[in-house]
Amino acid sequence: MTNDSSRTWPRVSFDDRMGTVEFRVSPTPHIVVDGDSCRGCSTRACVTACPANLFVPTSDGGIVFNYEQCFECGTCYLVCDTEGAISWSYPEGGHGVVFHAS
Amino acid sequence: MTAAPDPFDVIVVGAGPAGSAAALAVARAGLRVALLERGPFPGSKNMYGGVIYGRVLDQVIPNWWDEIPIQRWITRRGTMILTPTQSLCLDFRSQTWAGPPYNGATALRPDFDAWLAAKAEAAGSVLVTSTVATDVVRDPSGRVVGVVTDRPDPATGASTSALRARVVIACDGVNSFIAKAAGLYPGASEQAEHTTLGVKEVLRLPRESIEQRFNLTGREGADFEVVGCTMDVPGGGFLYTNLDTISVGVVLHLPGLAASKHRPEEILAGFKAHPSIAPFVAGGEIVEYSAHLIPEGGYDQIPTLAGDGLLVAGDAAGLCLAAGVWLEGVNFAIGSGLAAGATAVEAIRSGDTTAARGLAGYRARLEANFVLADHKKLRRVPEFLLSGRAQFQYPQLTCDVVEDLFTVRNPAPKQGIARLAWKSARRSRVRLRDLARDGWTAIRSYG
Ligand SMILES: Cc1cc2nc3c(=O)[nH]c(=O)nc-3n(C[C@H](O)[C@H](O)[C@H](O)COP(=O)(O)OP(=O)(O)OC[C@H]3O[C@@H](n4cnc5c(N)ncnc54)[C@H](O)[C@@H]3O)c2cc1C
Ligand code: SF4
Ligand code: SF4
Numbered sequence: 001m002t003n004d005s006s007r008t009w010p011r012v013s014f015d016d017r018m019g020t021v022e023f024r025v026s027p028t029p030h031i032v033v034d035g036d037s038c039r040g041c042s043t044r045a046c047v048t049a050c051p052a053n054l055f056v057p058t059s060d061g062g063i064v065f066n067y068e069q070c071f072e073c074g075t076c077y078l079v080c081d082t083e084g085a086i087s088w089s090y091p092e093g094g095h096g097v098v099f100h101a102s
Numbered sequence: 103m104t105a106a107p108d109p110f111d112v113i114v115v116g117a118g119p120a121g122s123a124a125a126l127a128v129a130r131a132g133l134r135v136a137l138l139e140r141g142p143f144p145g146s147k148n149m150y151g152g153v154i155y156g157r158v159l160d161q162v163i164p165n166w167w168d169e170i171p172i173q174r175w176i177t178r179r180g181t182m183i184l185t186p187t188q189s190l191c192l193d194f195r196s197q198t199w200a201g202p203p204y205n206g207a208t209a210l211r212p213d214f215d216a217w218l219a220a221k222a223e224a225a226g227s228v229l230v231t232s233t234v235a236t237d238v239v240r241d242p243s244g245r246v247v248g249v250v251t252d253r254p255d256p257a258t259g260a261s262t263s264a265l266r267a268r269v270v271i272a273c274d275g276v277n278s279f280i281a282k283a284a285g286l287y288p289g290a291s292e293q294a295e296h297t298t299l300g301v302k303e304v305l306r307l308p309r310e311s312i313e314q315r316f317n318l319t320g321r322e323g324a325d326f327e328v329v330g331c332t333m334d335v336p337g338g339g340f341l342y343t344n345l346d347t348i349s350v351g352v353v354l355h356l357p358g359l360a361a362s363k364h365r366p367e368e369i370l371a372g373f374k375a376h377p378s379i380a381p382f383v384a385g386g387e388i389v390e391y392s393a394h395l396i397p398e399g400g401y402d403q404i405p406t407l408a409g410d411g412l413l414v415a416g417d418a419a420g421l422c423l424a425a426g427v428w429l430e431g432v433n434f435a436i437g438s439g440l441a442a443g444a445t446a447v448e449a450i451r452s453g454d455t456t457a458a459r460g461l462a463g464y465r466a467r468l469e470a471n472f473v474l475a476d477h478k479k480l481r482r483v484p485e486f487l488l489s490g491r492a493q494f495q496y497p498q499l500t501c502d503v504v505e506d507l508f509t510v511r512n513p514a515p516k517q518g519i520a521r522l523a524w525k526s527a528r529r530s531r532v533r534l535r536d537l538a539r540d541g542w543t544a545i546r547s548y549g
Contacts, residue, residue, distance in 0.1 A: 017303075017367065017391045024142070045360035051301050051393035053365065071393040072147065074277045078294040078395075079360040090279075092252050094142045094232030100212055101304045101347065101390040102149035 014053060018069050025068045026095035030088075031076070033065035037085035045079035046086075071097050110136045110228070112446050113249055113267040115235040115280050117144040120416025120435035120442075121273030122218040126162065127443025129225035133450060136265065137219065137227045138251065140234040145215030148275075149302060149392040151340050151349060153206045153325050154214060155433045158472075160203070162440065163221065171217050172207035173344035174323025175200055178316065181427055182378065184330040184339075188501035189378035191326075200322055208323050208342050208349070214432075235274070238284050238412065239264050245456070246270050246284060246411035269446040269455050271413045273439060276395045278405075278418040286406040286414060294356040296399030296484070298337060298424070301366040302351030303374075305386025309346045315382050316343050327427060330497035331373045335362045336488045339373045340429070341382060350374060350383055353396060353424075355488050366393070396431070398424040398488070401481035407468070408461040415442040423476060425483040425547075426492075434473055441467040483547050486540060495530050496540075502526040 039061045046055040046063070052071055056064045077088040090096070114125045117139035128135040141147040153176055159166040177200045182191045199205040223229050239248040248266035255263035272280035276297070282290055307315075316324040328339035335358040342349040352370050359366065374383050397403070397420040404420050407413065415421070416435035423430045442464060449460030468474040486492055506522040527537065 011371075012388060014367065017388060020388050020390050021392070043360065048362055048365055049299065049356065049359045051299060051366045073299065073393045074395050075299050075356065075359075075393075078297060079356055089236075090140055090234050093140050093234045096141075096147075098142060098146045099149050099390065099392055100146075100210075102211055102302060102349070102392040 018052065021069070021071075022098040022100065023069055024095050024098055026091045028092070029067040030072070030091040030096065031065070031067050031070060032087045033063055034085055034087075035062040035064070037082050038063040041082050041085070043079075043081065045081075046076045049075050049079045051075065108248075108266045108268070110134045110265070110267040111450055112136075112269045112271060112443075113138065113235075113265055114227075114271045114273055115249060116140075116273040116275055116416075116418070117219045117222075117229060117231070118148055118215060118273060118275055118416060118435060119218060119432045120418070120439035121271070122215065122222045123162075123436040123439030124271045124273055124415055124443040124446075125222040125227040126218075126225050127440050128447055129222060129227040131444075131447040132226075133447055135227045136267070137222055137229045138233050138235050138249070138265075139219070139229065139231045142232050143212070143216060144219035144229070144231070145210075145212035148211040148215055149300070149394045150211060150431065151300075151302075151342055151351070151429060152208065152211070152432070153342060154209050155206045155430060156204065158433045158436045158440075165202075167202055167204050169217075170207070170209070171213040172209045172321075174208050174318070174321050175204055176206040176208065176325050177322040178318065178324040180324065180326040182326055182328040183497045183500055184328055184376055184378060185498050185501050187377075188505060189376070190501055190504055191378075206325070208325070208344050210344065218436075235280060236262065238270060238280060239266060244410065246409060249280070268450050269411055269413065269461070271415060271439075271442045271446060272418050273414075273416050273435070273442075274418050276397050276417040276422075278414070281405060281412075281414045281418055284409045284412050286409055286412075289403065289405075294360070296397065296403045296420070297356050298353045298396045298398050299356060299359060299366060299393060300351055300353045300396055301370055301391070301393045302349055303370065303391055304344070304347045304349050304389045305383055306347050306389050307386045311385075312343050312346065312348060318343065327429065328373070328379075329426070329493070331376060331379075332493075333362070333364050333369050333372060335359050335364065335369060336490070336493045338426075339379075341379065347389055348383065348386060350379070367391075396424055397422050398484050400424070400484040401474070401477040404474075404477070406457075407465050408457040410456045410461075412457075413442040413446060413461060413464055415439045421473060421477070423480065424487075425480045426487050437471060437473045438468060441471070441473070480547050482543050486543055491532065491536055491540060495532050499523075499526050499530045499532055502529065
């Protein structure tokens with residue numbers, strides 16, 4: 001909208017934003033990212049698109065992924081076009097994100 | 103017959119609006135129905151804008167407005183076009199909507215979904231929360247005869263267990279893994295093309311500030327739909343009033359987001375900072391941040407709606423209506439859920455649950471009411487709305503014409519609107535051929 005960074009960047013930190021959301025974290029990850037498949041990926045679509053910012057590029061061309069604060073939205077597997085990079089499922093019943101005010 | 107009879111006639115997967123409506127219809131007909139929900143309570147996994155249009159409930163829950171857990175009744179509806187420095191708003195208000203039978207209301211999904219699920223339970227449905235349906239169970243002929251759940255099996259000690267029934271109704275929302283597992287989604291690989299991501303902040307503000315800022319009294323509420331506020335990503339924005347919070351969010355087309363340099367929260371921050379939006383949201387403290395997908399493909403992307411022993415309803419069938427001035431998914435989910443429930447009952451009573459015969463009436467039911475009639479009429483809208491012209495060129499063109507119209511240039515004489523429009527069209531590089539074609543699409547869709 002404008003290039004003035006004080007206006008385009010959120011005033012709350014990303015951690016504070018995610019701190020408003022309840023996650024009943026399951027001990028087993030529901031999404032697994034195969035960092036090796038990511039090495040050949042030129043789009044890095046997940047890095048921009050994941051609303052929870054869970055895909056972090058590493059200096060050696062891989063991806064580090066954390067499943068704990070996931071909205072279970074499905075964006076990542078839909079935008080990723082590398083076969084086999086993301087194994088996606090829902091967390092076991094009763095676990096994962098819990099919305100209260102939306 | 104040696105095996106014990108199945109405990110349920112119907113299994114509904116997902117206790118969102120579609121699932122609870124389907125379970126309600128089945129239970130009221132006296133059949134046994136299980137309503138499975140993966141979250142700890144109905145609504146816990148669900149977010150939306152959001153406004154609920156309750157007309158679809160009139161026949162099902164008379165005087166629903168006396169008991170539905172709402173935030174505010176919508177009496178003010180704005181449709182806004184933004185450019186970085188301009189805004190144009192069609193701001194409509196009707197006091198007719200402030201009393202029964204009402205039109206729309208803001209509501210929070212944990213409240214609304216729990217309320218509708220409780221209706222299904224009161225009618226006799228068995229609600230089972232914290233349980234994921236992970237796959238369908240088929241008989242040797244391929245017919246769906248139940249689902250696999252992630253609940254341990256007490257008899258065998260296995261980590262999963264199967265639950266069998268005559269008909270399964272998949273109301274599992276936009277990702278729709280049950281319908282995909284059953285093979286009803288041949289075009290699943292193109293799903294991103296027809297899907298948007300919604301991100302939203304719920305902001306707390308004193309009730310009086312909300313009423314002053316939005317010009318409301320009592321339980322009146324406002325709803326703004328916005329285009330031209332999502333940077334380089336096709337999409338839109340929304341702003342809704344709850345009782346003592348407001349919901350502000352953006353909806354982003356996945357391919358555009360994937361190719362953008364801007365992240366969702368950054369685009370949302372830009373929307374909130376727009377001079378026309380900032381005064382509404384200023385000082386609001388974030389209570390909850392959330393994200394969810396929307397199926398926006400419309401009529402042409404609707405999957406096969408029935409398989410042998412299986413029906414699909416709501417977002418799982420892509421039935422959300424996202425057509426610019428309208429963003430309606432909850433009512434379409436309820437409408438299709440009720441029709442799926444009624445069809446399942448009929449099929450079970452007739453003893454035929456095949457897609458070709460017993461369950462074939464489902465699509466006909468949806469064609470005969472608003473669910474598919476509206477989608478059919480608006481089938482060309484989703485593609486148009488996410489096009490570059492609708493997203494970037496027309497907002498600029500429209501705002502420029504209005505700005506020219508209202509800019510006083512004495513001593514130069516005033517120019518006619520046609521001339522101003524022509525100048526702006528040239529400036530924003532809109533081709534007349536496209537303008538004529540899009541105008542025709544709009545007339546055919548909305549006319
Ligand atoms: C940002 C945004 C704004 C929107 N604004 C509006 C609006 O203002 N008005 C409106 O009418 N609509 C709006 N919609 C659309 C609306 O939210 C959906 O169309 C509607 O929720 C669809 O209902 P559903 O029951 O089909 O699916 P959902 O509401 O998604 O419910 C599906 C349920 O199934 C459960 N589930 C999923 N998989 C499984 C499984 N395998 N096992 C067990 N349970 C499972 C989920 O936990 C969930 O409870 C909006 C959507 C978004 C994302
Ligand atoms: S997850 Fe997919 S989109 Fe993301 S870096 Fe890996 S291959 Fe690319
Ligand atoms: S499901 Fe959504 S929130 Fe979770 S990792 Fe994928 S994109 Fe991020």
